[in-house]
Amino acid sequence: MSVEIVEQSSVSRLxxxxxxxxxxxRASDKKLQxxxxxxxxxGFRPGKAPLQAVxxxxxxxxxxxxxxxxxxxxxxxxxGSSPExxxxxxFFEMKILDGVDGKSDLSFSFIAEFFPTGLQLPETAGRKVRxxxxxxxxxxxxxxxxxxxxANTEIVPVEESAVVxxxxxxxxxxxxxxxxxxxxxxxxxxEIDLGTPNLLPAFLTGLTGMARGETREVSFTLAPDAxxxxxxxxxxxLAVTCxxxxxxxxPAIDDALAAASGEATxxxxxxxxxxxxxxAEGEKRSVDQMRSAIIAxxxxxxxxxxxxxxxxxxxxQEATNRARQIFGDSDRSQLEKMARNAYPAMHNxxxxxxxxxxxxxxxxxxxGMKITExxxxxxxxxxxxxxxRSLAEIKASYASDDRRLLLASQIQRGRIIDLLLETAxxxxxxxxxxxxxxxxxxxxxxxxx
Numbered sequence: 001m002s003v004e005i006v007e008q009s010s011v012s013r014l015x016x017x018x019x020x021x022x023x024x025x026r027a028s029d030k031k032l033q034x035x036x037x038x039x040x041x042x043g044f045r046p047g048k049a050p051l052q053a054v055x056x057x058x059x060x061x062x063x064x065x066x067x068x069x070x071x072x073x074x075x076x077x078x079x080g081s082s083p084e085x086x087x088x089x090x091f092f093e094m095k096i097l098d099g100v101d102g103k104s105d106l107s108f109s110f111i112a113e114f115f116p117t118g119l120q121l122p123e124t125a126g127r128k129v130r131x132x133x134x135x136x137x138x139x140x141x142x143x144x145x146x147x148x149x150x151a152n153t154e155i156v157p158v159e160e161s162a163v164v165x166x167x168x169x170x171x172x173x174x175x176x177x178x179x180x181x182x183x184x185x186x187x188x189x190x191e192i193d194l195g196t197p198n199l200l201p202a203f204l205t206g207l208t209g210m211a212r213g214e215t216r217e218v219s220f221t222l223a224p225d226a227x228x229x230x231x232x233x234x235x236x237x238l239a240v241t242c243x244x245x246x247x248x249x250x251p252a253i254d255d256a257l258a259a260a261s262g263e264a265t266x267x268x269x270x271x272x273x274x275x276x277x278x279x280a281e282g283e284k285r286s287v288d289q290m291r292s293a294i295i296a297x298x299x300x301x302x303x304x305x306x307x308x309x310x311x312x313x314x315x316x317q318e319a320t321n322r323a324r325q326i327f328g329d330s331d332r333s334q335l336e337k338m339a340r341n342a343y344p345a346m347h348n349x350x351x352x353x354x355x356x357x358x359x360x361x362x363x364x365x366x367x368g369m370k371i372t373e374x375x376x377x378x379x380x381x382x383x384x385x386x387x388x389r390s391l392a393e394i395k396a397s398y399a400s401d402d403r404r405l406l407l408a409s410q411i412q413r414g415r416i417i418d419l420l421l422e423t424a425x426x427x428x429x430x431x432x433x434x435x436x437x438x439x440x441x442x443x444x445x446x447x448x449x
Contacts (some may be wrong), residue, residue, distance in 0.1 A: 005084050011114050011307045013085070017078055019070045019106045021099065027066040028102060032058065063102050071096065071108050079112075088112040092309040113307035119362045122301050125423040129297070131290040133428045134282025136275045144274045145253050152260055154249045164210045164245055167195040171244040172207070177217070178237045181230045189243065210242040289432070291417045294424060299355040306354060314354075315347035322346065357409070360416045369415065371408040379411050 004016045032054050041049040041057060055062075075094070079085055092111045099106030155169060164170055170192050176182030194204055206218035219237045226232040251257050255266045264270035316339070323338035363369075376398070384394040398404050 003078055003082065005082070008111070009305060011116055011305050013088075013112045013114075014109060015078065015082075015085070015112060016097070016107060016109045017074055019067075019074050019099070019108070021103060021105050024063070024066050024070050024099075024102050024106060027070060028059075028063050031062045031066060035062070067096070067100060067102070067106060071106070074108075075110065085112050088114055089307055090310045090313065092313075111309065113310045115307065115358060116304045117362075119302055119304055119358065121359065121362060121366075122298070124298065124363075124420055126425055127294065127298065127420065127423075128425045128427060129290055129294045129421070130427050130429050130432060132282075132286040132432050133430055134279050134286050135430070136278045136282065140278055141271050141274050144278070145257075145271070148261055149251060149253055149257060152251050152257060155246050156249050158245045158247050160212065162212075162245055164194070164207050164242060165247070166204065166208055167248070168207075169193050169195075169246040169248070170207060170210075170242055171246075172240050172242055174218075174238045174240040176236060177239050181228065182236060185228075185236070185238070195248075206240065207242065212242055212245055215239055215241040290426070291421070294420050295356050295360065295413070295417055296352065298420070299352070299359040302355070302359055304355065304358060306351065311350060311354065312347070315343060315350045318346040318350060319343040357413075360413050363416050363419075364412055367419075369412065371411050375411055376404060376407055379407050 002018065006014045006016075008014050032051060035058055036049060036051055036054045039049065039054060039058070041053050044050075044053065071094070075091070079088070079091060090113050092113065094110045095108060097107040097109060098104070158168070171189055172192060173188045173190070174185075175187075176185035192199070192203060192207070194207060200220055202218055202220035206216055210216060216239075217237055218240050219235055221235050222228075222231050222233060224233040251260070253267065258264045258267045258270035261270060263273050319339040319342040320335070322342050323335045327335045327338065329335065380394045380398060381391060383389075384391045387394070398407055
């Protein structure tokens with residue numbers, strides 16, 4: 001039977017096709033005959049009901065199943081054999097138009113969507129791109145020194161004659177007193193850091209001034225929702241014995257700390273080394289930002305129409321994935337709510353990525369760029385070296401076709417950006433003033449999640 005394909009836009013085709021009524025009737029009759037040998041209908045022994053009785057009870061349901069199966073088979077045939085649909089990125093909006101009674105030929109339609117081709121790219125040579133000039137504030141160096149100081153802080157026992165102070169770390173044993181329920185609370189050799197911000201004030205007050213081996217009574221009121229219901233909201237008395245007292249030894253930020261770091265012998269040298277490291281890290285971030293910006297700005301200035309349904313489906317999937325990372329599948333209502341809330345941001349993100357990828361593919365096609373097996377192997381070797389993992393492990397992670405395709409697209413993207421930067425005018429700036437996103441011309445929108 002005939003198939004009509006009508007171009008709705010540069011990225012969309014409307015397909016209308018038919019299924020012969022005889023095909024649906026044959027499928028329906030075959031299913032009814034199978035049911036007749038199994039179903040039980042009042043007034044007849046199981047499997048002995050006449051076909052007319054089976055049709056009267058199950059005919060509508062069987063007809064719907066036959067129509068769905070016939071339409072699906074016809075759709076698969078058209079999608080797999082029509083040259084006009086080769087390269088479609090998805091099929092959407094399946095509709096039955098007429099013929100649902102099974103007496104006349106059935107008509108149905110669906111939409112095929114494609115990525116745009118033949119994009120008109122602006123001149124790439126001489127494009128301006130800004131690169132943030134990395135700087136390191138003295139406060140950033142101080143922050144790194146403070147981290148180093150914390151990493152070199154030691155917990156050491158105090159002298160025998162020392163007593164517990166407000167910043168001590170104590171090892172205590174305690175037991176509840178005053179009631180049978182309280183006496184069930186017993187702890188041995190428990191470490192308590194009195195410098196912890198959320199420590200019960202009663203512990204801080206009660207333990208401060210204790211000597212090693214001393215036992216004191218500490219009492220406080222439990223919260224109304226305390227785990228032991230019999231004690232919730234009531235006073236709890238504990239007999240606490242101080243077994244050991246420790247303190248933090250915080251090193252000074254000086255030449256000795258520099259030497260302990262293994263990076264320098266003096267504090268001045270260490271500060272210089274930290275500054276150099278932070279500058280290098282800042283330079284890498286600036287380059288990464290510049291590489292992202294040049295392709296993003298180029299893509300934003302290319303007029304293209306995107307496949308709306310495909311875009312909406314991809315954004316919905318991304319929104320659901322983000323929600324699932326937080327809620328899992330345990331709370332379906334929260335998952336769906338968060339996915340709906342995340343959809344607009346995911347739609348913008350998918351739109352941007354899709355536009356950039358299409359521009360990269362167009363440039364690659366114009367240049368005749370090919371990613372070879374040698375390129376993939378080199379990419380895996382580079383990833384292994386950067387990640388500090390074995391090459392065999394990295395290769396195993398790229399065993400699937402999808403993963404290899406992802407690696408190929410990453411290599412392709414890197415090469416295209418390298419070429420764009422070779423002819424770009426790079427302007428170093430001290431700040432990247434936030435700007436409104438560039439308008440995206442003719443970008444299609446999709447359905448919500």
